[in-house]
Amino acid sequence: MGSEDVLKGASALASYNVVLQVAFRLLTFFLNAFTLRFVSKELIGVVNVRLMLLYSTLVFLSREAFRRACLSGGGEQANWRQNINLLWLTFPLGCAWAVLLVGVWAFVLQAPDPQAIPNYLPAVCLFCWAALQELLAEPLWVLAHTHMLVQLKVIAESLAMVAKCIVTMVMVVFSPVWGLYIFAAAQCVYSGFLVLCYIVYFTRFLGSAEADKKGFPLQNITETLPRRTHGESVFNWKLARLTWSFFKQSFLKQILTEGERYVMTFLNVLNFGEQGVYDIINNLGSMVARFLFLPIEESFYVFFTKVLERGRSVHQQKREEVAMAADVLECLLKLVLVIGLIIAVFGQAYAQLALDIYGGDLLSSGAGPSLLRFYSSYVLLLAVNGVTECFTFALMSNEEVDRYNFVMLGMSVCFLLLSYWLTGLFGGVGFILANCCNMLLRIAHSTAFMHRYFSSSEYVPLSGLRPHPALLLSLGLSYSLTALSESVFCCDGGWLLRLVHIAVGGACLLGVMATVFVTETRLVNFIRSQLLPRYSKKRT
Incomplete structure (x- = not known):
């Protein structure tokens, strides 16, 4: 093939x-x-x-x-x-x-x-x-x-x-x-x-x-x-x-993936009712990560393992295959970064409304909205980590995988200690903060590997992590407008005012998408030619 x-x-x-x-x-x-x-x-x-x-x-x-x-x-x-x-x-x-x-x-x-x-x-x-x-x-x-x-x-x-x-x-x-x-x-x-x-x-x-x-x-x-x-x-x-x-690595990865559940289960830092609310918020917050980022990670892990040979340097691979892998990696990083930024920005002003619609006062009162707002920001880190680890694990040699086990051991210990400490200080939000710290460490390790791998070539796929200034500007304006809209129209004034708040968010989102379409033409072409099923079928 x-x-x-x-x-x-x-x-x-x-x-x-x-x-x-x-x-x-x-x-x-x-x-x-x-x-x-x-x-x-x-x-x-x-x-x-x-x-x-x-x-x-x-x-x-x-x-x-x-x-x-x-x-x-x-x-x-x-x-x-x-x-x-x-x-x-x-x-x-x-x-x-x-x-x-x-x-x-x-x-x-x-x-x-x-x-x-x-x-x-x-x-x-x-x-x-x-x-x-x-x-x-x-x-x-x-x-x-x-x-x-x-x-x-x-x-x-x-x-x-x-x-x-x-x-x-x-x-x-x-x-x-x-x-x-x-x-x-x-x-x-x-x-x-x-x-x-x-x-x-x-x-x-x-x-x-x-x-x-x-x-x-x-x-x-x-x-x-x-x-x-x-x-x-x-x-x-x-x-x-x-x-x-x-x-050997799977033990540590499972702790890092499900760490907050292990802490809740084995250390009893939250009662079963609080665990239920946190889990519902966690499922809502991670919905995009699960249905979009995880399939991309799984599918392109297969791509990288087949196109590039594990354990070989960039100069020991076929030049045209390295060029293709670098191009795909850069576009994937830009894609998940853009999606993650949009979720992080709009999640702040619409967390309480989403929970009120979904579960009523059971979720929209108390710590629920704060949990979802923090989780919206955490999704950005989840998005970037998924793609960076996808490439890193596909290219690591056996020896590098073994060495990484020790790195993950340190991350696991730090994560568990942070979870226990921060949960005692901030409740359920402490789990999300601990996850953010853990994800930043994993991203740092993966990006360092990618930088070393491509450093002796002309390819710089990590440039996919640099958003266009116009996109950042549009996101900043959207954050300000939606925050103002939430304070004026949401969430105790009835459905009419809520619909106005939703309309403001929809208009801001359209503006952000238009900015992406104009400034990130390479990303748009990649999505159109590779990720949309109807275009993929045409290519085959």
């Missing part, structure tokens, strides 16, 4: 992933708004913080290292049998993690009041079972991602999420007394649908004319099961060593 084909595939994958994540976040958005009317914020805190932390920890620690390693080496068709054998280790590893984590969640952590929130232990076991179900699809997920089967992920995850939402809404309305069982059953349905969709797709796809046309390395669904080939070792030991390097 040539570099242009890889770029087209990564662009299409990012586009479809963005659409998918938008749909997911909207479904989750409305689902949370719906369930808030039927269940307590304490129950939401237990599910969304305690139990979903269990789920994400088990899944992430079991598969993340294998994903990153096998995506780096997945282009070698001769090694697919060994790669699949390696990927199947995720399930027994997940079983081992499940035993350990169930013990911690059930017998070490403080359990919720059984009178207010019953059935905690069965819910812990069911969430672990759902996570183990999802791990069964891991070899198929890597196969699909490596060969740019972009529609599969969209279909599978869409069906799974719709099924989860239907189960949750029906059970919340008709059997609210089931409490935690509702959310545990919905999570099991989600992971089960996900696995089923992948199995059905590959059963029909493998051996078909389309698979032969793509040069797919497997012919039958049974070939995705682990087996030993005569004359070959069971695993690709080079990838196994890389997996081990990523595995």
Whole structure:
């Protein structure tokens, strides 16, 4: 697969992933708004913080290292049998993690009041079972991602999420007394649908004319099961060593990713009700990061690993591929910077209104608006970090990955200490401030790597982090106008004044977008040619 084909595939994958994540976040958005009317914020805190932390920890620690390693080496068709054998280790590893984590969640952590929130232990076991179900699809997920089967992920995850939402809404309305069982059953349905969709797709796809046309390395669904080939070792030991390097790093990355939930869960700095409110604000604030930035990061990680060779300097790569990678990296940095700045600016004046519409006084009173305002600024750092780490992790050598583990260890310790200290001072806002400090350190490390990598060449992709002065001016004017509008029209004067406030924000946003269109022509051309699905289809 040539570099242009890889770029087209990564662009299409990012586009479809963005659409998918938008749909997911909207479904989750409305689902949370719906369930808030039927269940307590304490129950939401237990599910969304305690139990979903269990789920994400088990899944992430079991598969993340294998994903990153096998995506780096997945282009070698001769090694697919060994790669699949390696990927199947995720399930027994997940079983081992499940035993350990169930013990911690059930017998070490403080359990919720059984009178207010019953059935905690069965819910812990069911969430672990759902996570183990999802791990069964891991070899198929890597196969699909490596060969740019972009529609599969969209279909599978869409069906799974719709099924989860239907189960949750029906059970919340008709059997609210089931409490935690509702959310545990919905999570099991989600992971089960996900696995089923992948199995059905590959059963029909493998051996078909389309698979032969793509040069797919497997012919039958049974070939995705682990087996030993005569004359070959069971695993690709080079990838196994890389997996081990990523595995050591995955502990620290998980702490950095879910750090505030670990602090809330293990140190009890917030009660379950406060955790529920914080989690709702966190989900709202991170919506754009999840449905836009994360798909871009995942898709272009594949692009960079295929176009550039891991561990080699810029002069050891093909010149035309370095030029393409530098150009794409610069445009991606500019894209996420612009989006992050817009969210940071407009989030200040519209945080309280958004929470009032979404959850009423439960969210718009108290610390909710302050949490969302701070989170809007944090999204800017999330955006930049996603792309910088995407490139850095795709190009690091095994030795550099190992060294970075020590860096992440220091970051993890600092983050946990900062979270505990700042939360004691500022409550939930302290978590966001600690995350900001952590993200700044990670960005500094990644940009330093990128600067060293391109320093001996004529390419300067980090210039993508310099916004045009006209854009900064338009953002500054928008901030002033929307802040004035909030003080005059929002949020106690009725819907008519609120609509005026929204109209002011819409006009300012149009002005900012017009400024981007005029001043960032290179970025506009990149979006038009690479990221919009209809243009990507034309190019193919």
